[in-house]
Amino acid sequence: MIREAARYALARVKTRNHSSDSELRKALMLLLEISDPDETVLLCETACTVRNESSGARMAVRALVETSSLCNNDCYYCGLNRGNKKAHRYKLGREDIVCCAKDAFSHGIRTVVLQSGEDGTHAGEVADTIADIKKIGDIAVTLSFGERPRHEYALWKEAGADRYLLRIESTDPELYASMHRNRKLESRLECLDALQELGYQTGSGIMIGFPGQTAGHIADDLIFFTKRGFEMIGMGPFIPHPDTPFARAPSGSVRTTLNAIAAARLCMPNVWMPATTALGSMDKDWRPDALRSGANVLMPNFSPQEKRKLYSIYPGKRCIGERTALVQQECESIARAGGLTVDWSRADAPAFAVTLGKASSAGPA
Numbered sequence: 153m154i155r156e157a158a159r160y161a162l163a164r165v166k167t168r169n170h171s172s173d174s175e176l177r178k179a180l181m182l183l184l185e186i187s188d189p190d191e192t193v194l195l196c197e198t199a200c201t202v203r204n205e206s207s208g209a210r211m212a213v214r215a216l217v218e219t220s221s222l223c224n225n226d227c228y229y230c231g232l233n234r235g236n237k238k239a240h241r242y243k244l245g246r247e248d249i250v251c252c253a254k255d256a257f258s259h260g261i262r263t264v265v266l267q268s269g270e271d272g273t274h275a276g277e278v279a280d281t282i283a284d285i286k287k288i289g290d291i292a293v294t295l296s297f298g299e300r301p302r303h304e305y306a307l308w309k310e311a312g313a314d315r316y317l318l319r320i321e322s323t324d325p326e327l328y329a330s331m332h333r334n335r336k337l338e339s340r341l342e343c344l345d346a347l348q349e350l351g352y353q354t355g356s357g358i359m360i361g362f363p364g365q366t367a368g369h370i371a372d373d374l375i376f377f378t379k380r381g382f383e384m385i386g387m388g389p390f391i392p393h394p395d396t397p398f399a400r401a402p403s404g405s406v407r408t409t410l411n412a413i414a415a416a417r418l419c420m421p422n423v424w425m426p427a428t429t430a431l432g433s434m435d436k437d438w439r440p441d442a443l444r445s446g447a448n449v450l451m452p453n454f455s456p457q458e459k460r461k462l463y464s465i466y467p468g469k470r471c472i473g474e475r476t477a478l479v480q481q482e483c484e485s486i487a488r489a490g491g492l493t494v495d496w497s498r499a500d501a502p503a504f505a506v507t508l509g510k511a512s513s514a515g516p517a
């Protein structure tokens with residue numbers, strides 16, 4: 153049974169026909185809190201129609217390489233926080249990272265995502281690694297190394313990096329402070345400013361359902377993402393790690409996460425949005441459901457097999473057992489289950505694909 157209020161909110165967000173942020177916020181909150189089966193079907197089908205009409209019914213593939221589990225930071229939700237003495241730490245060398253990128257390339261993947269804790273790796277070492285990867289062929293390099301000085305982001309861009317992922321986690325200063333020790337929202341915003349100014353395809357995102365977060369917070373974050381014009385948005389459910397201050401908090405809701413993905417798609421028709429590994433690591437693999445809610449990216453893990461379980465941001469990561477040898481079949485299978493076909497190109501954001509002279513990877517504008 154679909155409420156008139158839900159139809160109204162959906163139309164408001166989809167057509168961006170709202171007179172103020174507070175009106176949009178109200179509509180987004182209603183969409184985030186939907187639980188009626190008929191309403192969820194309507195929300196998700198509308199989001200998929202918007203995605204398919206704007207960027208095609210396709211799923212991009214990005215190879216994830218977790219380069220270091222060392223971290224100097226203390227995020228209360230993350231198993232790699234520096235206070236966790238039980239965490240096993242490792243750091244891949246330059247040759248190992250390039251080897252993982254070559255492996256991904258040989259499996260037909262044209263984006264590699266290098267991710268690590270904030271381990272203070274020398275910026276020149278990272279730049280050399282990026283340059284080595286770019287010699288493999290036409291492969292996009294996405295970085296996710298957290299907060300670094302602007303001149304280091306500039307050096308990496310110069311070395312050939314294409315994209316950068318930096319989750320905001322919350323645009324509410326108090327909520328942000330409640331999740332991080334000795335970190336301020338301002339410094340994260342400054343980093344995002346620098347990345348966009350330097351010409352990175354920039355991604356951000358949030359966890360859904362961590363302690364203290366409400367539908368109002370998520371709605372505010374979605375409005376922030378829309379205004380900033382990010383090219384990529386990642387959202388997954390909060391999963392408590394036993395060796396963190398948030399150990400006893402309940403997991404985030406899958407339903408709210410899927411609703412947030414659908415609502416984000418309505419706000420940002422062209423954005424690249426992953427069916428996150430966190431969604432694949434709950435009671436079942438919810439990644440096809442994320443694709444059926446408006447997501448359009450999958451990130452198979454190409455870290456060395458023996459290192460995957462050590463990169464323990466949250467427990468129970470599904471990708472630990474995924475076999476790279478079968479990556480093509482598994483991507484095809486998940487895409488099919490989500491009603492999409494696989495796009496094996498670099499799949500740049502539309503504006504950047506034109507700049508790079510690769511309009512074919514952009515899909516309909």
Ligand code: SF4
Nearest residue numbers: 223225227230233269
């Ligand atoms: S979320 Fe990132 S920066 Fe924070 S503790 Fe974990 S690895 Fe470190």
